[in-house]
Amino acid sequence: MTQKKEHTGIILAGGKSSRMGEEKGLLFLHDKPFVRHIAEALQPLVREIIIVSDQEEYDQFGYKRVEDIFKDTGPVGGLYTGLLSSTTTSNFVISCDVPLITTALLSKLQDSDEEHFDVIQFRAQDKSMPLIALYKKRCAAICKKQLETGERRLRKLVASLSTKSIPVDEKEYILVSNINTPEDLKNVRYAIND
Numbered sequence: 089m090t091q092k093k094e095h096t097g098i099i100l101a102g103g104k105s106s107r108m109g110e111e112k113g114l115l116f117l118h119d120k121p122f123v124r125h126i127a128e129a130l131q132p133l134v135r136e137i138i139i140v141s142d143q144e145e146y147d148q149f150g151y152k153r154v155e156d157i158f159k160d161t162g163p164v165g166g167l168y169t170g171l172l173s174s175t176t177t178s179n180f181v182i183s184c185d186v187p188l189i190t191t192a193l194l195s196k197l198q199d200s201d202e203e204h205f206d207v208i209q210f211r212a213q214d215k216s217m218p219l220i221a222l223y224k225k226r227c228a229a230i231c232k233k234q235l236e237t238g239e240r241r242l243r244k245l246v247a248s249l250s251t252k253s254i255p256v257d258e259k260e261y262i263l264v265s266n267i268n269t270p271e272d273l274k275n276v277r278y279a280i281n282d
């Protein structure tokens with residue numbers, strides 16, 4: 089097990105948000121943008137937060153922002169840039185569309201961290217969640233190699249890594265739900281009385 093605060097929090101906030109039709113990380117839930125919710129959940133567990141995005145609007149949050157090195161290569165490209173910018177061996181990598189994530193849930197990943205696993209990810213029912221996960225910095229080289237072959241799929245990358253999956257309790261499914269569409273947002277707002 090690694091010590092708390094030996095991790096970096098990387099939030100991926102690039103991509104097209106085509107299903108939502110507007111920048112997902114800047115959408116509001118309760119009184120705060122998604123990215124702010126996620127950063128606040130990460131904050132007690134990490135040394136530094138890095139947002140990977142080409143959008144300057146994310147500078148308003150006061151975290152370090154880095155721009156994609158490989159453009160338009162999807163989450164694997166974002167992961168590559170985030171890991172390269174990090175100074176820690178182990179890193180939370182979180183998509184910008186899970187605003188209900190909590191520190192308590194994220195700390196379960198941290199408590200399960202082991203040096204020999206490349207990835208520690210959540211699994212809800214039978215669905216693994218590679219964008220609510222810990223990645224070792226060494227995975228950057230593998231991301232680069234994969235992207236150079238033209239393969240962009242994150243699931244393909246994770247399949248090539250040594251991975252541990254942590255089950256999410258049924259009552260916690262809502263906390264890991266991705267909000268990708270206006271319908272998802274409506275449903276979550278309804279579920280949490282927003």
Ligand SMILES: Nc1nc2c(ncn2[C@@H]2O[C@H](COP(=O)(O)OP(=O)(O)OP(=O)(O)O)[C@@H](O)[C@H]2O)c(=O)[nH]1
Pocket residue numbers: 100101102103104105106107108112140141156159160161162163165166167182183184185219268
């Ligand atoms: N930095 C970076 N992040 C990305 C990139 N593509 C996707 N992401 C992030 O990866 C996560 C998952 O992305 P998706 O939901 O699959 O894709 P999306 O482009 O955001 O949305 P859709 O266009 O609706 O598929 C989100 O947090 C995105 O912000 C990219 O090229 N660069």
